[in-house]
Amino acid sequence: MVRIEVLGTGCAKCRRLVKNVEKAVADLGIDAEIIKVEDITAIMDRGVMLTPGLIVDGELKVSGRVADVNELKEILQG
Amino acid sequence: MPEQPSCSCGDTSAQTGKKRNIFPCAGVANVGQLSNLAALQLTEEGFGAAACMALLATGAEGLMKSIGDADEVIVIDGCPIACGREIAGAQGITPDQHIVVTALGIAKAGSREFSDADVETVVSAAWEGVGRND
Numbered sequence: 001m002v003r004i005e006v007l008g009t010g011c012a013k014c015r016r017l018v019k020n021v022e023k024a025v026a027d028l029g030i031d032a033e034i035i036k037v038e039d040i041t042a043i044m045d046r047g048v049m050l051t052p053g054l055i056v057d058g059e060l061k062v063s064g065r066v067a068d069v070n071e072l073k074e075i076l077q078g
Numbered sequence: 079m080p081e082q083p084s085c086s087c088g089d090t091s092a093q094t095g096k097k098r099n100i101f102p103c104a105g106v107a108n109v110g111q112l113s114n115l116a117a118l119q120l121t122e123e124g125f126g127a128a129a130c131m132a133l134l135a136t137g138a139e140g141l142m143k144s145i146g147d148a149d150e151v152i153v154i155d156g157c158p159i160a161c162g163r164e165i166a167g168a169q170g171i172t173p174d175q176h177i178v179v180t181a182l183g184i185a186k187a188g189s190r191e192f193s194d195a196d197v198e199t200v201v202s203a204a205w206e207g208v209g210r211n212d
Binding site for chain 1: 084124125202207
């Protein structure tokens, strides 16, 4: 199972990134756990200083912007 | 006090994404009016900056410079007649993303009514990149 963490404090861009991740996961049909990390301390602990952020299996993939669905599919397919 | 993470909302610079110009067709039918509202909401959400399709048709120098400085141009047309894309094309601009509202399952109607859900459908499509040309 792929572990996907979306980091953000609940702003518009963070919500958009969550939606795009959900769409990409659904389109790919992969087994994934999507976790929303909204606590500011937890976000800092992951080394992200500009939200929204995306971490896949512990690796930071996106910070400070909303990746579109095609880019997310490429990220998730490795 | 340690530095805290900051949110990129409201920042459309290249550092935090892409600088985008959004042109809605803003036609008088429901789907045209919907394109306009979606462009304004996208601006509020930090996706890019809405601009006037009518101004684009004039080839105004300031707007053309703004487009030249942008990373992406998004055209939102209400229906397949695609007036917005035609206007952009007449100025030598090929949109990086072209969204047609009716292609998203929203019917063109005689009335000017649409729902909040319709606006969300169009806004989501832009964020998802469904109209991308690559």
